[in-house]
Amino acid sequence: MATIDDDMWVGVVRLHARVERELADALQRHGLGLSEYRALCHLSTAADGELRMQELADLLGLNQSSVTRLVARLEAAGLTRRDLCANDRRGVYTVITEEGRARKNGAGGTYEETLTAALDRAAVEGLGPAVTALRASAQPA
Template sequence: MAETKWLDDREMRAWEGFLAASSLVNRRLDQQLKDDSGLSHPQYEILVRLARAPEGELRMTELANGLVNSKSGLTYQVTQMEKAGLVRRRTCPSDVRGIYAVLTETGRARLTEAAPGHVTTVREVLVDVLTPEQLDVLADGLGEVSRRLRTQGA
């Protein structure tokens, strides 16, 4: 059995900084979205993905993969959003098991309403806090972590 390679001071500082920052940023974004538009952060991200998709629709499996969300978690969020009239579901004509999430006009309007406050908060809590060089390092480093975990099926 291989011996555990413990984190050194630098590695621990990076790990603890990542944990604290990700938790605090997510908490602030969740609160801002809830207060300003009644959306959760996952719901906002669903609306963004659908708005960017051709014809405002994506297969549920593709949406779950893009959001790094479980299918059951996505199903719950889409159900809540469907009740609010923000999205609707439709079946795939060529595959009866395939379900699409479709952005409604109400959903598009809610996204348009929520986006300015959300972007302002993202800038306030992350983007404007860092230098351009720090943003590049953050994007490159976390992008690599994401790519590696996705290829491992995590």
């Protein structure tokens, strides 16, 4: 028998899957995957546009192996580059390039529009309580 928490969680999971799918499809028009876009967002707001690989992995919710593959794709596309830590040669940073900033900025409008539209559609198609609760929790106090 489902509980209120279970019903709520199923709604959140359905909403998440639906929105993520729409965002991933929209970002493909910019030649970016969703994780790639989010990595560029984190890097673009980081001090000096750089993060240690483990920091980026933590921010994205990825393991070390997955973030290494992600950064390799971004590097191959010229959107990031790796740099060694000056104080600790074992530390590896990934640094956003100007091309990476431009690609992230170019995709930003598509991401925001798609996110809002997907949440609006979900709200009228049976996931309204989840959308309303999430939007309310994001409002400044």
